[in-house]
Amino acid sequence: MTYLLALDQGTSSSRSIVFDEHGYAVSSAQAELPQHYPQPAWVEHDPLDIWRSQLETARQALRQASLDASRIRAIGITNQRETTLLWNRHTGQPLHRALVWQDRRTEAFCAALRDQGRAPLIREKTGLVLDAYFSAPKLRWLLDNVTGARDAAERGELAFGTIDTWLIWQLTQGRVHATDVSNASRTLLFDIERSDWSDELLGLFNIPRSVLPEVRPSAADYGTTAPELFGQPIRIAGVAGDQQSALFGQACHKPGQVKNTYGTGCFMLMHTGDQRHTSRHGLITTRAAQPSADAQYALEGSVFIGGAVVQWLRDGLRCIRASTEIEALAASVPDSDGVVFVPAFGGLGAPYWEPEARGTITGLTRGATAAHIARAALESIAFQSTALLRAMRQDAEQQGLDIHELRVDGGACVNNLLMQFQADLLGIPVVRPAHIETTALGAAYLAGIGSGLYLDLDTIAARWRTDAVFTPVMSRDQAEGRMAQWEHAVRQATAR
Numbered sequence: 001m002t003y004l005l006a007l008d009q010g011t012s013s014s015r016s017i018v019f020d021e022h023g024y025a026v027s028s029a030q031a032e033l034p035q036h037y038p039q040p041a042w043v044e045h046d047p048l049d050i051w052r053s054q055l056e057t058a059r060q061a062l063r064q065a066s067l068d069a070s071r072i073r074a075i076g077i078t079n080q081r082e083t084t085l086l087w088n089r090h091t092g093q094p095l096h097r098a099l100v101w102q103d104r105r106t107e108a109f110c111a112a113l114r115d116q117g118r119a120p121l122i123r124e125k126t127g128l129v130l131d132a133y134f135s136a137p138k139l140r141w142l143l144d145n146v147t148g149a150r151d152a153a154e155r156g157e158l159a160f161g162t163i164d165t166w167l168i169w170q171l172t173q174g175r176v177h178a179t180d181v182s183n184a185s186r187t188l189l190f191d192i193e194r195s196d197w198s199d200e201l202l203g204l205f206n207i208p209r210s211v212l213p214e215v216r217p218s219a220a221d222y223g224t225t226a227p228e229l230f231g232q233p234i235r236i237a238g239v240a241g242d243q244q245s246a247l248f249g250q251a252c253h254k255p256g257q258v259k260n261t262y263g264t265g266c267f268m269l270m271h272t273g274d275q276r277h278t279s280r281h282g283l284i285t286t287r288a289a290q291p292s293a294d295a296q297y298a299l300e301g302s303v304f305i306g307g308a309v310v311q312w313l314r315d316g317l318r319c320i321r322a323s324t325e326i327e328a329l330a331a332s333v334p335d336s337d338g339v340v341f342v343p344a345f346g347g348l349g350a351p352y353w354e355p356e357a358r359g360t361i362t363g364l365t366r367g368a369t370a371a372h373i374a375r376a377a378l379e380s381i382a383f384q385s386t387a388l389l390r391a392m393r394q395d396a397e398q399q400g401l402d403i404h405e406l407r408v409d410g411g412a413c414v415n416n417l418l419m420q421f422q423a424d425l426l427g428i429p430v431v432r433p434a435h436i437e438t439t440a441l442g443a444a445y446l447a448g449i450g451s452g453l454y455l456d457l458d459t460i461a462a463r464w465r466t467d468a469v470f471t472p473v474m475s476r477d478q479a480e481g482r483m484a485q486w487e488h489a490v491r492q493a494t495a496r
Ligand SMILES: Nc1ncnc2c1ncn2[C@@H]1O[C@H](COP(=O)(O)OP(=O)(O)O)[C@@H](O)[C@H]1O
Pocket: 010, 011, 012, 013, 262, 263, 264, 265, 306, 307, 308, 309, 310, 311, 323, 324, 325, 326, 327, 410, 411, 412, 414, 415
């Protein structure tokens, strides 16, 4: 038996999972990642926390599985995307904490570029919208605000990376400075059709090309780990951004297959094959994980606050002690009794793209309790995801694709109340696979392909198994009524 080691560096935690060659998890380890909020709307991670927690969980997972490094055929890396780091190529020292994808400090800069009419060019080249969510404005901020950074970059001394690139750099001790297409396509600097960094966009954001990593397919040779890290070298053969990795791990390899991941945020992706499609309904185009030489595309919509609303109930309102308690609290009332919660803490993502929106709770009466708010919070995750799926369905129809079901994963998809409400709103089955760690599984599969263990995608698709199917029971009229109530509350959240 041979094994694959997946490193899954997420927003809230670093995880490592050892899979056997059949795709069964044999061990896993996880460490919470400290979050830093130095100012309102700023979110940072310490790069050394990221690296150390990832390395430590990888070692723990190997120990738990009683495997030494020689049994690991390859490592697959998957990561929170867009999060931006800059470090010194000679010393490996980061110049600043990582600016996390949720960080909104570059909002005004992006608004100015939008006002100058730059958004269409960016959409054309990158498939993305001009928003502070993506890497380029963050990288520009680092170059302009860290003393000496721009001069050092001009001298070729600095390396930029998203978190995959940082982990590859650390694992290979500076021998490999690379990223994969799925991560590159989230930077606002990558021409998704030419598969190369765009000089025009580098000029627009004032980024020197010398800081950029080399871009490779998602299943490829990313070098080997330094021998002292795990006792002997392990090759790195798979890399993908976490949402594209989850799409891959969900075996959504064909046009029209859709998954939604319910983590800190929610991310819905639909595979569109080797064709680039442009959404007319507020979604972005992104590169899907690429197991071979051929470019693969997806449409994507992101909800910024998904499971994070549950964390807010826990840490902000303190009406639950653990995220898992929300299901019982929400189920203690038959419905939200007219309460609607729009958790637009830092604006609203797709399909609204309303950076100025703010969190809003409507419909409160004297009878409202914490349980109603908890229920409304949970429902907000499903409402936002439904808005995404509706947009996606309209785009799909225009391309002659039909969406039959939604495959789900991520930490919050264990919540049956949420999944049932999701199916009710969508009117299509919501399918939860037996293995909900599909993000890590996708990276492991990519590493399996990159190292020659798997020869085709059918092998992977054949392994995908169902845990539960949530079938819609709500009438379509009622579902439409609930969505109308939601859209009404969104208008209030976006009113200025
Ligand atoms: N039972 C639950 N019901 C609803 N949300 C949950 C539940 N358990 C965890 N969550 C939420 O899921 C998120 C964690 O999911 P995870 O996939 O681990 O996130 P990430 O990959 O973004 O770090 C947290 O925001 C947490 O509040």
